[in-house]
Amino acid sequence: FQSIYKVTLNNPDTNCSLQCDCPLSSNQTTDLQSSTSSAYEVSSSAINFVPPGSSSFSLDHYTASGRRTTLTRLGTDLATLSLKDSCPPESLMLKDWTNIRPVHSSCPAVFIIGARKGGTTSLYQYLSHHPDFEGIHLEDGPSAGETFHFSARYSTENWKTYASRFPKASVMTGDASVGNFINCNVPSRLFESCGNFSKVLILLRNPINRYVSNFLMRARFKKKHYSNNTGLSTVINLEIDSFYNTLLKKGVSLSLSPDKWEQFQCLYKPAENMLFEGLYYIHLMNWLCNYPGSNMLIINSEEFYKNTTFILQQVYQFLGLSPLSESSRELVTSFIFNKGGNRLLPHQMLLPNDRKKLSHIFRPFNNELFKLLEWNDVSW
Numbered sequence: 001f002q003s004i005y006k007v008t009l010n011n012p013d014t015n016c017s018l019q020c021d022c023p024l025s026s027n028q029t030t031d032l033q034s035s036t037s038s039a040y041e042v043s044s045s046a047i048n049f050v051p052p053g054s055s056s057f058s059l060d061h062y063t064a065s066g067r068r069t070t071l072t073r074l075g076t077d078l079a080t081l082s083l084k085d086s087c088p089p090e091s092l093m094l095k096d097w098t099n100i101r102p103v104h105s106s107c108p109a110v111f112i113i114g115a116r117k118g119g120t121t122s123l124y125q126y127l128s129h130h131p132d133f134e135g136i137h138l139e140d141g142p143s144a145g146e147t148f149h150f151s152a153r154y155s156t157e158n159w160k161t162y163a164s165r166f167p168k169a170s171v172m173t174g175d176a177s178v179g180n181f182i183n184c185n186v187p188s189r190l191f192e193s194c195g196n197f198s199k200v201l202i203l204l205r206n207p208i209n210r211y212v213s214n215f216l217m218r219a220r221f222k223k224k225h226y227s228n229n230t231g232l233s234t235v236i237n238l239e240i241d242s243f244y245n246t247l248l249k250k251g252v253s254l255s256l257s258p259d260k261w262e263q264f265q266c267l268y269k270p271a272e273n274m275l276f277e278g279l280y281y282i283h284l285m286n287w288l289c290n291y292p293g294s295n296m297l298i299i300n301s302e303e304f305y306k307n308t309t310f311i312l313q314q315v316y317q318f319l320g321l322s323p324l325s326e327s328s329r330e331l332v333t334s335f336i337f338n339k340g341g342n343r344l345l346p347h348q349m350l351l352p353n354d355r356k357k358l359s360h361i362f363r364p365f366n367n368e369l370f371k372l373l374e375w376n377d378v379s380w
């Protein structure tokens with residue numbers, strides 16, 4: 001079975017201890033124990049953890065209903081986080097998720113970080129209708145619901161300006177910048193900035209449907225030299241070429257092995273190649289290794305589209321917002337935001353052969369994702 005463990009490393013010599021929530025499958029316990037035989041240095045606090053003999057090691061089991069819920073299991077399809085061995089235990093163990101103080105005192109409570117075309121605008125809008133949540137809308141585009149792009153590059157000064165846009169009142173507020181899921185620098189930057197305070201919502205949609213929706217948006221808004229005349233098949237084939245070329249140039253194996261997920265990280269400028277955006281497993285692993293899993297809720301977009309009021313209730317619960325009645329939720333969710341066009345031109349349709357090509361790239365990553373999240377009945 002897979003579970004969440006709380007890991008405590010004690011150094012009796014210095015009387016210091018380090019704790020982190022470490023999601024692992026039970027059969028990794030041995031690996032984890034043996035990995036303590038090397039010395040760990042926590043540079044931020046200058047604590048040295050030394051080999052067994054002078055250090056002790058303990059694992060406490062935490063369940064979904066446990067005292068501190070690391071695992072957020074909502075319904076059957078939502079976030080069940082159980083990290084596999086591909087996430088280096090060291091990086092998790094060196095993180096103290098519990099004691100880090102946010103650098104900034106005013107952080108938005110919620111970040112909807114993606115995936116792009118996953119239904120993020122609707123979710124943000126629906127949340128904004130809750131009496132205790134204040135949505136902030138961009139006045140200068142691109143569209144209501146995508147709010148003040150948090151940047152991994154913000155300096156302290158930038159941060160002050162950014163944070164000052166959010167109300168300090170008792171209401172909850174949030175940011176919905178969909179590029180953050182795939183920006184490999186954001187998780188650690190966000191954690192550094194906001195510590196445990198901010199919660200993260202992630203909507204994951206069938207990556208092929210996400211791809212097509214993204215393409216159609218570019219054509220609709222004539223972004224990146226796209227127009228209504230741009231053919232989907234042409235774009236797919238160009239992007240597949242550029243995808244493999246990027247991997248080649250960076251010396252990454254073309255066998256597309258998801259367990260080498262770290263190799264794929266930071267390989268592209270966010271949003272440049274729509275294929276990279278759909279490799280959710282890579283992006284999620286980066287988040288899980290750099291941001292506390294207990295503060296992340298991962299939602300299957302298709303489930304969100306199908307059972308919107310139910311999922312919305314689960315989101316309220318996760319954020320600590322009071323529940324709303326079924327009828328209020330139905331009212332709130334009656335409009336679909338950011339819907340693409342219904343009538344596609346012939347050259348905008350996905351050909352069976354192109355679907356196969358996309359599926360070939362996404363499948364191994366989807367499979368790892370399903371295992372990680374225990375999404376047993378999802379068939380993208």
Ligand SMILES: Nc1ncnc2c1ncn2[C@@H]1O[C@H](COP(=O)(O)OS(=O)(=O)O)[C@@H](OP(=O)(O)O)[C@H]1O
Nearest residue numbers: 116117118119120121122178213305336338339340
């Ligand atoms: N409630 C509900 N039910 C069904 N479908 C829904 C819903 N909310 C959003 N959507 C679909 O999500 C797509 C837009 O996603 P985003 O808002 O995340 O797009 S963006 O990244 O902010 O541009 C867009 O998909 P496409 O229509 O395929 O483009 C929306 O139709």
